[in-house]
Amino acid sequence: MPPKKAVVQEKVLLGRPGNNLKSGIVGLANVGKSTLFQAITKSNLGNPANFPYATIDPEEAKVIVPDERFDWLCQHYKPKSQVPANLTIYDIAGLTRGASTGAGLGNSFLSHIRAVDAIFQVVRCFDDAEIIHVEGDVDPVRDLVIISEELRIKDIEFVEKALESLQKQTRRGGQSLEMKKLREEEATVNKVLEYLRSGKDVRHGDWNPKEVEVINPLFLLTAKPVVFLVNLSEKDYVRQKNKYIPKVMEWIKTNSPGDAILPISASFEERMTQFETEAEAAEECKKLGTESGLPKAIIKMRQALNLASFFTTGADEVRQWTIRKNTKAPAAAGVIHTDFEKTFIQVIVYNYNTLKELGDEAAVKAGGKVMTKGKDYVVEDGDILLIKAGAARDIPPSNRSKVKSSVQRALRQKLIESHPLCEPYIDEILPKKAQLDAVKLPEKITLYTIDSTPLFYQPQDGPPIPHLKLLHAFPNMLPSIQIDRGAIRFVLSGATLMAPGLTSPGGRLPDADSALEKGTVVAVKAEGKEEVCMVGTLKAGTEEIKSKGKGVVIDDGHYLGDGLWKMHLD
Numbered sequence: 001m002p003p004k005k006a007v008v009q010e011k012v013l014l015g016r017p018g019n020n021l022k023s024g025i026v027g028l029a030n031v032g033k034s035t036l037f038q039a040i041t042k043s044n045l046g047n048p049a050n051f052p053y054a055t056i057d058p059e060e061a062k063v064i065v066p067d068e069r070f071d072w073l074c075q076h077y078k079p080k081s082q083v084p085a086n087l088t089i090y091d092i093a094g095l096t097r098g099a100s101t102g103a104g105l106g107n108s109f110l111s112h113i114r115a116v117d118a119i120f121q122v123v124r125c126f127d128d129a130e131i132i133h134v135e136g137d138v139d140p141v142r143d144l145v146i147i148s149e150e151l152r153i154k155d156i157e158f159v160e161k162a163l164e165s166l167q168k169q170t171r172r173g174g175q176s177l178e179m180k181k182l183r184e185e186e187a188t189v190n191k192v193l194e195y196l197r198s199g200k201d202v203r204h205g206d207w208n209p210k211e212v213e214v215i216n217p218l219f220l221l222t223a224k225p226v227v228f229l230v231n232l233s234e235k236d237y238v239r240q241k242n243k244y245i246p247k248v249m250e251w252i253k254t255n256s257p258g259d260a261i262l263p264i265s266a267s268f269e270e271r272m273t274q275f276e277t278e279a280e281a282a283e284e285c286k287k288l289g290t291e292s293g294l295p296k297a298i299i300k301m302r303q304a305l306n307l308a309s310f311f312t313t314g315a316d317e318v319r320q321w322t323i324r325k326n327t328k329a330p331a332a333a334g335v336i337h338t339d340f341e342k343t344f345i346q347v348i349v350y351n352y353n354t355l356k357e358l359g360d361e362a363a364v365k366a367g368g369k370v371m372t373k374g375k376d377y378v379v380e381d382g383d384i385l386l387i388k389a390g391a392a393r394d395i396p397p398s399n400r401s402k403v404k405s406s407v408q409r410a411l412r413q414k415l416i417e418s419h420p421l422c423e424p425y426i427d428e429i430l431p432k433k434a435q436l437d438a439v440k441l442p443e444k445i446t447l448y449t450i451d452s453t454p455l456f457y458q459p460q461d462g463p464p465i466p467h468l469k470l471l472h473a474f475p476n477m478l479p480s481i482q483i484d485r486g487a488i489r490f491v492l493s494g495a496t497l498m499a500p501g502l503t504s505p506g507g508r509l510p511d512a513d514s515a516l517e518k519g520t521v522v523a524v525k526a527e528g529k530e531e532v533c534m535v536g537t538l539k540a541g542t543e544e545i546k547s548k549g550k551g552v553v554i555d556d557g558h559y560l561g562d563g564l565w566k567m568h569l570d
């Protein structure tokens with residue numbers, strides 16, 4: 001009998017596949033989270049480059065991921081622009097015992113954790129009688145148990161609800177395909193619940209790809225990767241010794257096997273940010289025989305998130321891009337430009353290590369090390385890519401036409417009628433003498449531009465809707481609503497905007513006397529951000545949204561980063 005063919009099952013990762021993942025700093029109150037966060041933002045890691053939509057509020061920072069390969073490539077190419085990879089970090093308020101049942105900041109705090117992709121857990125291992133410990137004394141293992149239990153209890157509660165609602169559906173019985181799928185889902189959710197009840201965190205389970213598909217949409221707290229940061233006094237950090245560490249290590253090894261642990265000192269890192277120059281800080285480190293632990297923390301987090309990098313290089317730009325491990329070439333291309341994923345043809349690739357070893361691109365070519373690969377190629381960490389993609393979305397000149405002045409006048413009238421708030425700005429938005437162009441887009445949508453600046457787009461029988469670039473220039477031309485922080489990433493990935501994102505504490509809807517009706521075109525702002533992130537038509541009136549608290553609010557929005565936003569018009 002021939003041997004059975006080995007079935008290679010692709011490993012599916014827990015969590016979102018995205019490249020713009022976020023980590024939150026979590027821990028009990030007063031353990032040093034904010035001190036660490038501040039140190040990270042002030043250190044030279046923090047310096048946020050020119051990222052679009054990087055309005056950074058006090059609790060959020062984008063930090064640069066240190067990578068010597070990137071530095072080498074910049075040295076080598078001396079490009080006009082250098083764009084490193086980044087990681088977004090949130091400072092989350094302190095957790096207290098009983099948060100899962102509403103103590104302290106309770107549930108709102110836990111919902112902030114739900115919105116991140118990974119957790120930096122700060123554990124207090126420094127003694128300081130002046131700094132109150134919420135539990136009375138310093139006992140890191142007890143703290144670890146509290147946090148781990150709080151998160152697990154919350155997950156159990158959440159999974160129980162999910163199970164209940166599945167059971168309601170499967171109770172109907174039947175043999176349809178849909179019912180079969182529901183029953184499978186129910187079995188997985190049941191398994192997850194048993195696993196949690198046995199005292200384990202979901203990230204440590206061995207789940208098959210089908211199960212992962214069911215687990216991911218639950219956004220469980222214990223499914224997120226964790227990097228433990230053991231916060232030491234400066235003295236202990238410098239000598240890399242501390243009386244609590246052995247017990248902490250042991251606890252983590254037993255209860256959270258495989259998770260990364262890193263000793264750090266928030267107070268030392270903070271002190272390092274207070275030197276006027278980097279040279280002075282480096283001098284101090286040298287004197288103490290130590291170095292900052294922050295770069296290691298960022299790198300450990302990237303590893304925990306299973307992230308890898310590829311590069312694009314050239315005289316214009318050297319850029320480091322983030323993907324999750326095992327990403328295939330078309331999906332990697334999609335990180336550069338969404339359309340590339342669909343129009344991907346092939347990729348020309350060699351690895352950074354080869355380039356460094358052989359010295360330059362010419363030598364890599366001469367050595368026959370440049371490969372041409374197709375859509376099944378799995379991008380490796382450190383690959384340097386040149387993507388070849390079709391230009392499906394580029395707009396052929398035949399799709400553009402000049403708009404007659406009579407039509408232009410009618411449009412102007414239509415804009416004012418549909419959006420009364422834009423009247424004061426109408427001459428700036430659409431100067432009387434400007435030549436308006438119409439660009440035909442798929443699905444019978446027309447985009448209006450002046451030169452290559454987009455102004456608004458219009459579905460065949462709908463009102464003209466401002467392009468986000470126009471809204472950024474005239475934010476008050478439309479009424480606005482606000483989504484909470486947690487909803488941002490859903491909106492920016494093209495998901496339907498649902499009511500809870502607006503009715504939660506971070507959301508905002510107009511008062512009853514300025515209620516907006518169904519069908520109104522609104523600008524969607526986001527909690528803590530300056531710029532409008534989406535525009536679209538309300539599928540329900542704002543009073544209805546408030547009273548129902550659920551349901552679709554906008555399902556055809558134009559959002560930051562979508563095809564319309566990225567479209568090349570010149």
Ligand SMILES: Nc1ncnc2c1ncn2[C@@H]1O[C@H](COP(=O)(O)OP(=O)(O)OP(=O)(O)O)[C@@H](O)[C@H]1O
Nearest residue numbers: 029030031032033034035094126232233265266267
């Ligand atoms: N490694 C350390 N050694 C000594 N003191 C420290 C250390 N880390 C932090 N601290 C001090 O502990 C106190 C609490 O720190 P911090 O405000 O950062 O805590 P937190 O975890 O953000 O608290 P909260 O949950 O209330 O937001 C501060 O006075 C800070 O200077």
Ligand SMILES: [Mg+2]
Nearest residue numbers: 033034093094
């Ligand atoms: Mg704090």
